Structures are given as structure tokens and as C-alpha cells.
Amino acid sequence: MTTPHATPRATTEGTVYTVTGGDWDEIVENAAASDDERIIVNMGPQHPSTHGVLRLILEIDGETVTEARCGIGYLHTGIEKNLEFRSWTQGTTFVTRMDYLTPFFNETAYCLGVEKLLGIEDQIPDRATVLRVLLMELNRLSSHLVCIATGGMELGATTIMIYGFRDRELVLDLFELITGLRMNHAFVRPGGLAQDLPPGAVDQLREFVKTMKKNLPEYDALATGNPIFKARMQDVGYLDLTGCMALGATGPILRSAGLPHDLRKTDPYCGYETYDFEVPTADSCDAYGRFLIRLEEMRQSLRIIEQCIDRLEPGPVMVADKKIAWPAQLALGPDGLGNSLDHIKKIMGTSMEALIHHFKLVTEGFRVPVGQAYTAVESPKGELGVHVVSDGGTRPYRVHFRDPSFTNLQAMAAMCEGGQVADVIVAVASIDPVMGGVDR
Amino acid sequence: MGLEEKLPSGFVLTTVEQAAGWVRKSSVFPATFGLACCAIEMMTTGAGRYDLARFGMEVFRGSPRQADLMIVAGRVSQKMAPVLRQVYDQMPNPKWVISMGVCASSGGMFNNYAIVQGVDHIVPVDIYLPGCPPRPEMLMDAILKLHQKIQGSKLGVNAEEAAREAEEAALNALPLIEMKGLMR
Amino acid sequence: MSDEHNGSSVPAPRDEHGEVIGVRRGMFGANNGGDTSGYGGLVRTVALPGASSRPYGGWFDEVADELEGALEEQGLVPENAIEKTVVDRDELTFHIAREHLVNVAKTLRDDPALRFELCTGVSGVHFPGDKGRELHAVYHLRSLTHGRLIRVEVSTPDEDRHLPSLVPVYPTNDWHEREAYDFFGLVFDGHPALTRIMMPDDWQGFPQRKDYPLGGIPVEYKGAQIPAPDQRRSYS
Numbered sequence: 026m027t028t029p030h031a032t033p034r035a036t037t038e039g040t041v042y043t044v045t046g047g048d049w050d051e052i053v054e055n056a057a058a059s060d061d062e063r064i065i066v067n068m069g070p071q072h073p074s075t076h077g078v079l080r081l082i083l084e085i086d087g088e089t090v091t092e093a094r095c096g097i098g099y100l101h102t103g104i105e106k107n108l109e110f111r112s113w114t115q116g117t118t119f120v121t122r123m124d125y126l127t128p129f130f131n132e133t134a135y136c137l138g139v140e141k142l143l144g145i146e147d148q149i150p151d152r153a154t155v156l157r158v159l160l161m162e163l164n165r166l167s168s169h170l171v172c173i174a175t176g177g178m179e180l181g182a183t184t185i186m187i188y189g190f191r192d193r194e195l196v197l198d199l200f201e202l203i204t205g206l207r208m209n210h211a212f213v214r215p216g217g218l219a220q221d222l223p224p225g226a227v228d229q230l231r232e233f234v235k236t237m238k239k240n241l242p243e244y245d246a247l248a249t250g251n252p253i254f255k256a257r258m259q260d261v262g263y264l265d266l267t268g269c270m271a272l273g274a275t276g277p278i279l280r281s282a283g284l285p286h287d288l289r290k291t292d293p294y295c296g297y298e299t300y301d302f303e304v305p306t307a308d309s310c311d312a313y314g315r316f317l318i319r320l321e322e323m324r325q326s327l328r329i330i331e332q333c334i335d336r337l338e339p340g341p342v343m344v345a346d347k348k349i350a351w352p353a354q355l356a357l358g359p360d361g362l363g364n365s366l367d368h369i370k371k372i373m374g375t376s377m378e379a380l381i382h383h384f385k386l387v388t389e390g391f392r393v394p395v396g397q398a399y400t401a402v403e404s405p406k407g408e409l410g411v412h413v414v415s416d417g418g419t420r421p422y423r424v425h426f427r428d429p430s431f432t433n434l435q436a437m438a439a440m441c442e443g444g445q446v447a448d449v450i451v452a453v454a455s456i457d458p459v460m461g462g463v464d465r
Numbered sequence: 466m467g468l469e470e471k472l473p474s475g476f477v478l479t480t481v482e483q484a485a486g487w488v489r490k491s492s493v494f495p496a497t498f499g500l501a502c503c504a505i506e507m508m509t510t511g512a513g514r515y516d517l518a519r520f521g522m523e524v525f526r527g528s529p530r531q532a533d534l535m536i537v538a539g540r541v542s543q544k545m546a547p548v549l550r551q552v553y554d555q556m557p558n559p560k561w562v563i564s565m566g567v568c569a570s571s572g573g574m575f576n577n578y579a580i581v582q583g584v585d586h587i588v589p590v591d592i593y594l595p596g597c598p599p600r601p602e603m604l605m606d607a608i609l610k611l612h613q614k615i616q617g618s619k620l621g622v623n624a625e626e627a628a629r630e631a632e633e634a635a636l637n638a639l640p641l642i643e644m645k646g647l648m649r
Numbered sequence: 650m651s652d653e654h655n656g657s658s659v660p661a662p663r664d665e666h667g668e669v670i671g672v673r674r675g676m677f678g679a680n681n682g683g684d685t686s687g688y689g690g691l692v693r694t695v696a697l698p699g700a701s702s703r704p705y706g707g708w709f710d711e712v713a714d715e716l717e718g719a720l721e722e723q724g725l726v727p728e729n730a731i732e733k734t735v736v737d738r739d740e741l742t743f744h745i746a747r748e749h750l751v752n753v754a755k756t757l758r759d760d761p762a763l764r765f766e767l768c769t770g771v772s773g774v775h776f777p778g779d780k781g782r783e784l785h786a787v788y789h790l791r792s793l794t795h796g797r798l799i800r801v802e803v804s805t806p807d808e809d810r811h812l813p814s815l816v817p818v819y820p821t822n823d824w825h826e827r828e829a830y831d832f833f834g835l836v837f838d839g840h841p842a843l844t845r846i847m848m849p850d851d852w853q854g855f856p857q858r859k860d861y862p863l864g865g866i867p868v869e870y871k872g873a874q875i876p877a878p879d880q881r882r883s884y885s
Binding site for chain 3: 097098101103105106107109110111141142144270271272274284286291389390395396398401408410412414417418419423425427431432434435464
Binding site for chain 2: 847848849856861862863864865866868877878
């Protein structure tokens with residue numbers, strides 16, 4: 026057989042190749058013979074079932090995913106850099122917007138870090154700590170509800186989405202009552218909380234627990250035993266313990282592999298060791314196991330919330346040290362959260378020292394001794410770690426968030442490769458990545 | 466666009482304008498363009514309590530080809546900006562944009578290297594919606610205001626006239642820095 | 650790499666009293682123009698916490714002993730690998746020479762008495778004032794077996810921003826190292842695909858270094874120009 030291409034011909038300047046062309050039929054034949062149905066599919070960064078601006082690059086062979094890669098960074102906000110130009114207290118305003126479904130975890134982790142640097146962990150009032158736990162557990166409920174709701178929607182189960190958002194609204198009502206905002210609260214501050222519970226909050230909290238106890242079984246009735254739901258979720262997104270440990274996956278993913286690792290138990294903070302609750306696990310290593318774990322964690326969160334309500338003793342919610350405590354006695358006014366009128370009367374009318382102090386602390390902020398600290402909390406997605414570095418100034422020198430979504434999302438390839446295209450959606454939904462946390 | 470753009474100005478055109486506006490505003494299909502925190506509030510708006518279906522808008526389209534409203538919900542990063550423009554370009558005319566939240570409208574608190582300081586650098590914006598994030602009620606208010614705008618939009622020669630007038634008004638408007646009184 | 654400080658491509662030797670990372674002058678950050686506060690002559694050096702001496706307290710001694718013993722078993726001199734040990738705020742930090750990082754990490758992971766199975770990623774820190782060791786890579790290792798947490802810190806000079814990758818030991822560091830490269834320009838030798846992860850591929854510079862500006866723009870608000878946060882007055 027002769028080659029269809031002409032031979033190269035040498036000239037004085039070099040080799041010249043001439044293309045005389047081949048036969049298209051030959052190319053088509055070759056392509057058919059290689060049985061190559063591989064195509065690259067780009068999902069996102071704007072796709073309805075990728076949890077925000079996640080880009081999935083899938084190499085598929087027929088219906089089978091042979092290779093899966095993530096493209097992230099489409100929501101990179103530079104929050105860590107922005108923090109370096111604001112005071113330590115203003116930092117909470119930024120970190121709350123990182124993983125926007127778990128604002129209280131971001132704030133608490135950050136504030137625990139700052140408090141560790143300041144060396145005032147022991148001086149945080151009990152009431153503030155109990156309220157932090159209360160808010161975090163409420164937040165765990167709302168985050169898991171969104172996970173289950175959007176996860177259900179991505180499976181095509183729109184009903185579950187309506188249910189999830191219905192119950193999330195109840196949590197947001199409480200957040201709004203307590204902090205004045207539905208999302209992005211900046212309520213937990215270094216040294217304590219921005220303000221105390223408003224009147225009537227405890228009654229509403231009790232009412233909420235009662236309602237949720239009635240509502241949670243509905244998810245069981247709707248999804249847990251549902252054969253279609255199970256068929257879509259079981260044995261999908263498989264990641265065993267070895268994979269979890271190698272990839273650093275924490276949270277429900279790790280617990281679905283059977284390891285009861287929960288920082289609330291293994292490395293307690295905020296007095297979690299004194300609360301009575303259990304860490305649910307599963308041994309199925311799949312998306313369905315993670316769903317069951319999330320459901321059970323919501324029940325456990327309700328237990329903790331009940332204990333928190335019982336433990337609430339009257340007292341301050343901010344550390345007594347006036348060099349750190351936010352001076353403004355904040356109060357909810359008709360135009361939102363602001364300085365209380367009494368406080369303004371005092372600093373403007375009677376005490377110039379108080380005015381100077383207020384001014385210095387609010388504009389300049391407090392100084393934090395040189396050093397670094399790492400604090401971690403168990404967010405609904407896993408270990409949320411904060412590495413804070415101070416150079417002794419009034420601004421953070423460097424704050425780094427080890428966001429669980431970011432780390433867990435690495436496991437996407439391990440979960441999806443070899444599976445079906447439709448299962449990619451389920452696997453990603455079971456990781457529950459929030460791009461605000463992944464990209465920060 | 467179709468025949469309505471070729472109609473002569475006068476009674477026929479204004480009647481068609483009203484009819485077209487009414488039809489268009491009654492069934493706006495938003496594209497899912499959730500980016501950050503605001504996206505969660507956008508989803509909440511579509512869910513049970515706030516129920517966007519009351520305004521014929523509960524169907525969020527996954528494909529920009531089937532959508533005529535883009536709700537830019539959240540901060541737009543430099544990396545996302547070309548994608549956003551591409552999605553916008555894929556939407557068929559007529560199309561509208563709501564810039565939801567301060568980050569999309571002006572960059573908000575993220576005045577830094579990573580975030581586009583206002584999505585109006587990339588796509589024309591019809592409604593700016595402040596808030597961080599705006600409440601679902603605010604989003605619905607913005608949507609109703611957009612409905613009013615769609616209802617009153619012009620066609621054909623009238624549209625050209627309106628565009629000319631808007632251009633004129635924009636050229637004559639005082640810069641914000643020179644405004645006096647309550648606008649300051 | 651030799652221990653002596655030849656040129657700029659080798660980390661500077663450590664100071665006994667902790668690295669000086671900067672000098673703070675004055676009181677109110679009025680660096681341009683006169684400081685009328687009366688504190689203009691105030692000069693304070695800023696130094697990170699210095700090396701600690703034994704006993705470190707609690708389980709810190711046990712971990713340090715085990716690590717040194719395990720390194721000796723491999724024929725390494727612990728003093729060469731562990732530049733200094735800092736105990737600060739109830740946290741144990743090993744400063745590791747970068748050429749020994751992989752060995753130390755492997756030992757920390759595999760030694761039955763240590764068992765730091767979980768790496769929570771790497772956090773880059775840029776100290777322009779820490780001459781000769783400007784870039785620090787900070788790893789936090791968690792032991793699920795023993796319920797412990799330690800910090801491993803590696804530093805490199807700005808001229809030679811190379812350090813070995815920990816991906817072979819802790820695969821979870823894949824994205825974390827790409828992130829540290831993206832933001833600080835730290836080059837992790839041996840990483841399977843060290844590319845930008847957050848910023849667009851064609852981005853210039855490493856945005857979270859201290860010499861990279863915040864990049865904010867002035868905002869016009871009610872007739873006034875409000876400068877970007879990094880252009881405003883700061884308090885030193």
C-alpha cells in the first residue's frame with residue numbers, strides 16, 4: 026500500500042512537505058474501528074445542578090464518566106486579603122460571607138481564633154458561649170435543610186425542595202429575631218456576641234423545636250424509604266475510609282464511611298463536651314448514607330438546642346475587658362441594628378473619656394499580640410479551620426480558612442469516575458459544596 | 466424580532482406595544498444565574514413561602530436560550546465575568562437584567578482585585594437591587610418594578626425615540642458629585 | 650543544601666529570639682507628613698514568638714521525643730530537620746527545614762506513636778520583613794488516633810520560593826498547594842499539576858502577597874470620594 030502523502034522534498038532552505046490529502050472514507054473507517062465514543066462534557070460554571078458556579082469537566086465514554094475534574098475559582102472573592110485591611114472586629118463581617126450557608130460557624134471559628142490570640146478564652150461569658158452553640162446548631166439545621174432541599178431538586182424531587190425551604194424559613198425567622206438579619210449576620214464578635222437575645226426569643230425557640238420535631242419525620246416519610254430516591258442515591262458517590270483519609274474529607278462524608286469523627290466530640294470547643302448528643306455514622310460510604318447522617322444530625326441538633334435553652338442563665342454576652350468589648354450597647358431600632366440611645370446620650374453628654382474610648386475602639390480597634398493560632402469547628406460540611414496570624418496590630422496580618430467544602434470537593438473525581446453521568450449530580454450534591462466557601 | 470418593529474408609529478403601534486408588554490411581563494422566564502449568597506435568597510423566593518409563581522415566574526430556566534431575564538444574584542468575580550457575558554449573549558431578545566445585591570450592583574464590600582465592581586461593566590442592567598442579601602420581598606419588589614418597565618416598553622420607531630430621549634437625559638444629567646439636596 | 654547562608658537562595662539562619670518581621674513606628678500610622686501626636690519617635694520591633702525550651706508541657710514532649718527518635722532511626726540528625734520548636738498559646742509548632750519536609754511529614758503520618766493522619770492543608774503567609782525567610786508555608790496536622798493537633802511550618806526566601814510538595818504523603822494537599830501557589834507564588838516541587846486554581850489562568854502576580862495591592866477603587870458617595878480600604882489611614 027502506498028502512502029497517500031507525497032514524500033518530503035529537499036530544497037536549499039529546508040524540507041518542504043506537501044499535503045496531497047487522504048481519503049475521507051479512510052479516516053471515517055479508522056474512527057469507526059477505534060470504537061471511540063469519548064467526549065468531553067463541560068458542566069458549568071453556570072449550570073442548574075452544580076451548586077453554584079462549579080465547573081465540572083467530564084470525559085465520558087458513552088454514559089460512563091472516565092475522568093472528572095473540577096474547575097473552581099469562579100466565585101473567588103479575595104475575602105482573606107480584604108480582612109487584612111479591616112480591624113479584627115470588622116473581620117466577622119467578611120468571614121460570615123464565606124460559606125454563606127453556615128455564617129455562624131465561620132464567625133465562631135474566626136472569633137475563637139482571635140480570642141485564642143488574645144488569650145481571653147476563659148473570660149468569655151457562659152451565656153455568650155451557650156448562645157454561640159445555640160446559633161451554630163440552628164445553623165446546622167438550616168444548612169442541612171438546604172443541602173437536602175437542593176439535593177432533592179437536582180434529583181428532580183421538587184417537593185423535597187419546597188419542604189426544605191419551608192423549614193429553613195423557620196430557622197431564618199429565628200435568626201432574624203435574634204440578629205436582625207436573615208443571612209450574613211456578623212453577630213458573633215471577638216469577645217462574645219453583638220447583643221443579647223431579644224425578649225420573647227426563648228419562647229419562640231421552644232415553639233420552633235416543637236414544630237421541627239413535627240416536621241422532621243416528614244422527610245423520613247417523603248424520602249428515606251422512597252424506592253426512587255434510594256435507587257438514585259444508594260451506592261452512588263462511593264468513597265471509603267481510606268479514600269476519605271487520603272483526600273482529607275471530613276464531616277458527613279467521613280462519617281458515612283463509618284468513622285465517628287466529629288470535632289465536637291474529639292476536640293471540643295465552646296463546651297460541647299458538656300452537651301448530650303450522639304454522632305451518627307453509616308457504613309455504606311454512599312450518598313444515601315450521607316443523606317441519612319444529615320437527617321440524624323438535625324435531630325441531634327434539636328437535642329442540643331433544647332439543652333442550650335435550658336442552660337441560658339441571665340448574664341453578660343460580652344467579655345468584661347473594656348479594652349476589647351465593643352463599647353456600643355447595640356440595640357435594634359426602626360432603622361436596623363445600631364447604637365442604643367442611652368449609650369449615645371452617655372458618651373455625647375456626660376463622659377468625654379467614654380466618647381474617646383468609643384471612638385478609638387470603633388475606628389482603630391484593639392491590638393492583638395503577635396503570634397498565630399489555629400482553631401477548628403465542626404461545620405455541617407466538616408472541619409472548618411481558621412489560621413489567624415497577628416503582627417501585633419489592629420488588623421489581622423493573615424487569615425486563612427480551611428474550608429471543608431474546598432477540601433471535600435477534591436473527592437468529586439474519586440466518587441464520580443467510573444460511574445454514570447447522572448450519578449455525578451448525586452455525588453456532588455452529597456458532598457454539599459458551597460462555592461462561597463470553596464472559593465472564598 | 467418580528468413584524469411589530471416595522472409598524473408605523475401611531476395608534477396601531479401603541480396598541481401593539483401595550484399588548485406585547487402585557488404578554489411579556491406576565492410570563493418572564495428567569496435564567497438561573499445564582500452566584501453567591503443572593504442565590505439562596507433567590508431560591509427562597511421561588512420556594513413555598515414567597516412563591517414567585519404568583520407572578521408567572523416560578524420556572525427558572527437552565528438554558529439561557531429559553532430565558533429572558535437574568536437575575537445576577539451575587540458577586541461577580543473577574544474569572545466569572547466572561548462567562549456571565551456569554552450567558553447574556555446567548556439569551557434571545559428582548560432580555561432584561563436584574564442586578565441583585567450590592568456586590569453585583571457595585572462590588573459592595575468586596576472592593577478588591579477579585580471582584581468586578583458592578584455587573585454593569587459587563588451587561589446592561591435594568592434594575593439595581595440593593596441589600597446584602599436583599600430579602601425575598603425586595604427581590605419581588607424589584608421584579609414587579611421590572612414588570613412595570615416591561616409593560617411600558619416601546620417598540621419600533623417609538624423605541625428609537627425613547628432611546629434617543631434617554632440618551633439626551635443621561636447626557637444632561639448632573640454627575641452625582643454635583644447633586645444638591647436629598648440626592649446628595 | 651548546606652546550612653550556611655550563601656547568597657539569597659538559602660533560608661536565612663534562625664534567630665534565638667524569634668524572627669523580627671517588622672518595625673512599628675509612631676502611633677497613628679501617619680507615615681506621610683508630620684505626626685502631631687507626639688508619638689512619632691516611637692519605634693518598636695515586631696518579633697514572632699521565639700523558640701521554646703524543654704519541657705514543652707503536656708503531650709508536646711512526647712510528640713517531640715517520638716519525632717526526634719523516629720528521625721534518628723532514619724539516620725537523620727533531628728537538629729538539622731527541626732530548626733526550632735515553638736510552644737505558643739497551647740500550640741506546638743515545628744519549624745522544619747524544607748529539604749526534610751517530606752521525610753518529617755511521612756514520619757509524622759506513619760509512626761504509630763505519632764499518627765497524624767489528617768492534614769488540613771497549607772496556609773501561606775508572607776512576611777516581607779522576615780529577611781531571607783519571607784514566605785512561610787504552614788501545615789496543620791491532626792491525629793485522629795490520639796486526638797492531637799500540631800503545626801508544621803516551613804519557610805523559604807522570596808528569591809527561591811521552592812519547597813517540596815506534600816501531595817505524595819497527603820493527597821488532600823493537592824488543591825491546597827495549588828491555592829498557596831496561586832496566592833503566594835510558592836512553588837511546590839513534585840506537585841502533579843501546579844497551576845492556578847482560584848484566579849484566571851492568565852492572571853499576573855500573586856494576589857495575597859503583601860506587596861500586591863488590594864486593588865480596590867475609590868468610591869464616590871454623596872459628593873465625597875472614599876478611597877479603597879488599602880489607601881485609607883491605618884493605625885500602626
